[in-house]
Amino acid sequence: MKKVVKNADEAIADIRSGTTLMLGGFGLCGIPENAIEALTRADVKELTCISNNAGVDDFGIGLLLQQKKVRKMIASYVGENAEFERQLLSGELEVELIPQGTLATRCMAAGYGMPAVFTPAGVGTEVAQGKEVRRFGDKDYLLEYAFEADFALVKAWKGDTAGNLVFHATARNFNPLMAMAGKVTIAEVEELVPVGQLNPDEIHTPGIYVHRIFQGVNYEKRIEQRTVRAKA
Amino acid sequence: MKKVVKNADEAIADIRSGTTLMLGGFGLCGIPENAIEALTRADVKELTCISNNAGVDDFGIGLLLQQKKVRKMIASYVGENAEFERQLLSGELEVELIPQGTLATRCMAAGYGMPAVFTPAGVGTEVAQGKEVRRFGDKDYLLEYAFEADFALVKAWKGDTAGNLVFHATARNFNPLMAMAGKVTIAEVEELVPVGQLNPDEIHTPGIYVHRIFQGVNYEKRIEQRTVRAKA
């Protein structure tokens, strides 16, 4: 059982054009920086990207947009990205906007082997168009299907050689959910440790969900909205 | 905000006859020993208990069965309990057996605000009787409803005064799921610590799901099947 790969380039080497990818992160927090950068070097295009956001112009998924590698974006919020807007308005890029909780839950559903879930988010709105509505008790719910993604690219704080992952702070966000949902899940970690170094009670993603793992390099971890308070 | 109560008796003081309870644990591992013992002292009967197992004759839910406090048991496996068998055969006790994964998932569904979930467990068997079957792709699933329980009684390793819980080893089992599913969730812990003592990355159950918490006493933690290997 060998899950450890040398670097991002090796990890993504078999991602082909037309593939559906999930990418972890919320805003620029907890995004798989190394895998994204490797994709900019790879000969892939026409990607469908499932990710809560689309990065900014010069970081995150924005880097893939710059190179016109993305055909369709499935996200909950896509602001902060001028190139994205340009491609969208010109019709080069297709966008499907879905509620953030629905996005998270559809990833989780895939990881739990649930074909579909019920959520009230979007009932009575345009999000409900064409979807099955079902009443339970006195409340309406939409039937939402589990996502299927060929690859999930996630970023964790620590990982071990068996693929077990630990996340830090709010960089957890969508990462463990997408890690469970990929047919092939590629995890990049800030620190790769031998098996036995992680406490089995503290692992967020069991290695059974992770197919490839590598220690990333040169993490920028860019801050999107640096806000501070004055010293009291 | 005061979630900490003195002891098990105070924690369960408002549990009334006829109530539906969830009780964490798998076998005798991770069961809420103190809350169960307090219930043996309380004037309650006709309880519906949702728990993976029903304890043994003189420990766990078996103690409530001895006192004939249980009207109905919802579980996945109820062996190892002669009094249980006697009451069942005599018709004093009603039993609903459901698959273990379905039990876990119906608890989780309640904690996630999902009214129902789809699972393939039991398709084509007597468990499917009267249930809606739905095909997704090439596979059939049963529609199973989220559990509703008046109280959830769970046991954690550590907890803080805000109700955050950490479990240990396989004593986790159903505890975090039932903690999320109770209208009122009562957590007993081996060690109660002040807020700030638990690492926010390592908490399994966020305190928002926990209404009352106390430090239990005199944990027996009985082993059901003591198995050992010879020294090499």
Place this chain on the structure above:
Amino acid sequence: MALTKEQIARRIARELQDGYYVNLGIGIPTLVANYIPEGIEVVLQSENGLLGMGPFPLEGEEDPDLINAGKQTITTLPGSVFFDSALSFGMIRAGKVDLTVLGAMEVSDQGDIANWKIPGKMVKGMGGAMDLVASARNIIVAMMHTNPKGESKLLPACTLPLTGIRCVKKIVTELAVLDITPEGFLLLERAPGVSVEDIRSRTAGRLVVKGEVPEMVV
């Protein structure tokens, strides 16, 4: 005299109760955190995966792994806990969050809300707004009574694409505090010096006025 944004936030903060778990949206709702009444403990939820959101960090102490739903750097507090986005919206959907405060572009007198999309403009997405309004047990909208063109934002029916239906419970504007009732917007309080007629003239939806309407204590 119309309320300032800070006064709207302060008025909403008076709705808080000890032990509440609260989700605050971007804009005026965020300010509510500054006015939590003395003696009351409230836990702030950030839907990207945090309970127990603390204040902004001191300069130099920003952690790129620690942000709120507005992508701002924040801090934790004793008792904070992190979780993934599915559990975050799970607890919202299960009704565990006691109060959600958010802004709106329009609210109807049945409690419908529109706050995510303006036809003809670049649509950035709903983020977690649809999940929050569809699931929260108690939703207070903080907004201006009228839009920049002077048109009422309290309508008989929303004109913009909806975020959620029949979900808003209370509205606090610079002019008034109103509950959503089966009869329409029930006027509860007036801003100091603002008349019922002022409010009526700026409210396009059904407005219900019962007896004397008190002035807000600011």
Place this chain on the structure above:
Amino acid sequence: MALTKEQIARRIARELQDGYYVNLGIGIPTLVANYIPEGIEVVLQSENGLLGMGPFPLEGEEDPDLINAGKQTITTLPGSVFFDSALSFGMIRAGKVDLTVLGAMEVSDQGDIANWKIPGKMVKGMGGAMDLVASARNIIVAMMHTNPKGESKLLPACTLPLTGIRCVKKIVTELAVLDITPEGFLLLERAPGVSVEDIRSRTAGRLVVKGEVPEMVV
């Protein structure tokens, strides 16, 4: 010569591949863990919430918080991880467990399995068996070819209440290794010295024999 239980377990262990995640039921399946081939790494899942199940503990090192699905005290291994029961069955349902080995009272030639209930006897429950058989990608049944009364357990249709339908892929008994195929039980291997006719006479369901059936290497 019929196989011993240990030989059945050893034969099943030859189905293991490097990197497999495996769930072993109670009884003969548990023994499979003792015969994992050299050079192959396999991770055992215990559905009560553990990946990476280790051997029984040494006397005095039992931890009441650390048991397997059979409620026996066990140990962890480097790389072990604990999780709750929903995630445990979630990974099973999502097909992440490569192989499930379990016992059975009856198997039909369509792959139906009955192993949880005998009418007239005290029913203890299905535990996780229904979830496992409904979800596992690959299921091998380890059982005796006949019941204590000498009746075949490989049937045209199960007579006992079902645990799952059309799910078993392979059966290893003391007499034979058989695959479930659309035509019925396909005889793959015979126990040493056991004839095709012996097997046929003890198999009530459709038995398919193609060409020469090799003897098992024990």
